[in-house]
Amino acid sequence: MNRIERLRDGLQEKGIDAALIFEPHNMYYMTGFTGGEGCAVITDNRAYLVTDFRYIEQAENESPDFEVVRVDNQANELSGFINSLSIKTAGFEEGFVSYSLYTDLKSKLEGIELVPLNGLIEDIRQVKDEEEIERISRAQSLAEEALNHVKGLIKPGITEKEVAIELEMYIKKKGSSSLSFETIVASGVRSSLPHGRASDKVIEDGDFVTIDFGIMWDRYCSDMTRTYIVGKVSDKQKEIYNVVLEAQMTALEGMKAGMTGVEADKLARDVIEKYGYGEYFGHGLGHGVGLQVHELPQVNKRGVKPLLENSVVTCEPGIYVPGLGGVRIEDLLVVKNNGILNLTHIDKKLEIL
Ligand SMILES: [Mn+2]
Structure with a gap:
């Protein structure tokens, strides 16, 4: 129809x-x-x-x-x-x-x-057709190419803004008209700000660096987040990273059409709570993505409706500890009746730059 x-x-x-x-x-x-x-x-x-x-x-x-x-x-x-x-x-x-x-x-x-x-x-x-999914996947793969490009530049001494500008230049040179929202580059203590826009802060040894960004391709948006650590890593940082990763993998394994947004959210939240970080995961698991970077369906505590097959959503649990820093890992995926189709292919095991 x-x-x-x-x-x-x-x-x-x-x-x-x-x-x-x-x-x-x-x-x-x-x-x-x-x-x-x-x-x-x-x-x-x-x-x-x-x-x-x-x-x-x-x-x-x-x-x-x-x-x-x-x-x-x-x-x-x-x-x-x-x-x-x-x-x-x-x-x-x-x-x-x-x-x-x-x-x-x-x-x-x-x-x-x-x-x-x-x-x-x-x-x-909410329910995307093949062409819409194709445009979103294209946006996503160009975003991944851009992230791989800037990852090589992240080292102590570079500012958050410099990283964000490099990302933007890259995607524009490759034919994207614009970002789907203002790029988030949040490092060190700033990484505990879930939506910390890139600032003049210099990235330092031992910082978490969270990069959350999306681009537009043919009017459709992508959205993804990766968190890296620069230089030396503490045990606490490793622990937080691995809890977020486990929460995300658990949600990705369990999500499918028919389940409500609340139920999907709970898959990840249960893992984070189990490790005692529940109070530091203060946002929802995800959101729909399409012509707008935030659209239906709701994949959070208010998402009482069942997820529909071929909706495109994010899965992005996070832990944000004030004064210490934060980690978020976000993939973009298509909801299917028997599970999910992940449009995000970039690596996500803990990477130390
Ligand atoms: Mn998002």
Whole structure:
């Protein structure tokens, strides 16, 4: 079933006559349109893309399955177009539509009730098709190539920022348009910051160095984390590293479709708790990845829904001890009915640089 058919099924289930799509990732997913402004209106038997003069030609090229509707002023005329359809309810993206757009539409729509889509499109986006998985894998393999490249540069004296800049240059030279989020390079005591952005801190002998980064390929994201140790290693560091690795391997072995995000999270959490580090694993096991680096499904304590086959998620347990440092190991994987397909191939046994 194609994406529009899946959306129509969802609308029917919720009793909504049409979906109004504004959010750029949802827009691209449903229509292929990459222009800056527009609204896709999908009813049970028609699919329109409403945009203005600047984007008409682009919309016609990028969204051949849609009837392109030209309005001169989107803010004023969109509601007029929606009023011309014989619908009674219109679903909107409650996490994206601003209060002002909502109130404006509400005041101009005649006899049409605005109702939240309740994440309908984001739910559909969880399950990836072959082409999406291919783009994510490509992003991931280029990210691994880049990480292998910068690993050779990590030694006492280089700053976190220098490492991050080198990564970014590498992926851009190889054709990636951008990072999927600001690269995290956190060394020494800073490694206990789960999201420590690369700073001017100089990497020193005995530091943990956590590198968490992702890149974009054909609009799809990758995400991975590796933690290294530079120079001399303490027994405590080794212990923490190996607990995180055991937790991650246990989760990777146990994860499969049908299990809830909570259950997947618990696979890793139980291991970390068993070794007495439970209080230092303060985030969820993972998250969905696709057009956005953080999307559904939830793979954490709030993830009460079962994981679906062909969703792409991360598995990233970590231990962060303030004053000492932290370790996170993150792989990117496809959830399958009988287990997982790991898209991450880079080594993860403790490496001392
Ligand atoms: Mn992640």
